[in-house]
Amino acid sequence: GQNIDQPTEMTATEGAIVQINCTYQTSGFNGLFWYQQHAGEAPTFLSYNVLDGLEEKGRFSSFLSRSKGYSYLLLKELQMKDSASYLCAARNGGFKTIFGAGTRLFVKA
Amino acid sequence: GAVVSQHPSWVICKSGTSVKIECRSLDFQATTMFWYRQFPKQSLMLMATSNEGSKATYEQGVEKDKFLINHASLTLSTLTVTSAHPEDSSFYICSAQSEAGGSYEQYFGPGTRLTVT
Numbered sequence: 702g703q704n705i706d707q708p709t710e711m712t713a714t715e716g717a718i719v720q721i722n723c724t725y726q727t728s729g730f731n732g733l734f735w736y737q738q739h740a741g742e743a744p745t746f747l748s749y750n751v752l753d754g755l756e757e758k759g760r761f762s763s764f765l766s767r768s769k770g771y772s773y774l775l776l777k778e779l780q781m782k783d784s785a786s787y788l789c790a791a792r793n794g795g796f797k798t799i800f801g802a803g804t805r806l807f808v809k810a
Numbered sequence: 811g812a813v814v815s816q817h818p819s820w821v822i823c824k825s826g827t828s829v830k831i832e833c834r835s836l837d838f839q840a841t842t843m844f845w846y847r848q849f850p851k852q853s854l855m856l857m858a859t860s861n862e863g864s865k866a867t868y869e870q871g872v873e874k875d876k877f878l879i880n881h882a883s884l885t886l887s888t889l890t891v892t893s894a895h896p897e898d899s900s901f902y903i904c905s906a907q908s909e910a911g912g913s914y915e916q917y918f919g920p921g922t923r924l925t926v927t
């Protein structure tokens with residue numbers, strides 16, 4: 702079957718670094734996405750990986766290992782506004798995107 | 811670029827009535843649009859895939875006669891919730907797929923919060 706697993710909740714301190722892990726199983730693979738979603742709002746795109754390795758974009762980086770079906774989102778220099786849900790999503794061979802349940806990140810002062 | 815709008819942003823309706831939600835890609839053409847539903851503290855659940863000029867493909871467990879989808883143009887898809895009931899109250903989000911450069915990126919609309927009383 703197709704499945705996305707990520708932790709339900711994480712807590713980190715302002716200014717710190719946090720890594721949100723995601724494992725996926727899909728029928729075929731056409732990329733791994735990370736989205737940020739604040740409560741009551743639609744998701745906003747953070748990153749896209751289709752090849753193995755690390756993609757860095759400012760304070761956010763995303764890593765992919767296709768052989769392991771594994772990705773992580775790394776957030777550096779955490780700010781209070783980073784408190785949100787982070788959705789891992791994998792696009793399968795039919796170009797359908799499967800979303801994980803999301804990881805709720807709480808950033809504390 | 812790549813802006814997707816939804817209208818209305820929120821709607822309250824009485825049980826038994828129908829509600830239409832519009833999803834528009836403002837600055838690109840989208841052959842494919844997706845409709846999701848999200849309940850509080852849960853992830854996005856794909857309801858259906860909307861393809862311009864053809865019938866929508868519904869996910870298992872989604873009633874196609876209750877959730878009518880029309881994708882009449884490359885920039886507009888509509889979702890009509892027919893005979894709405896309180897359990898249909900949810901956050902409905904559309905996304906439009908851009909095929910520019912072969913990226914197949916999905917861009918999300920801001921969502922529509924439906925409350926059925």
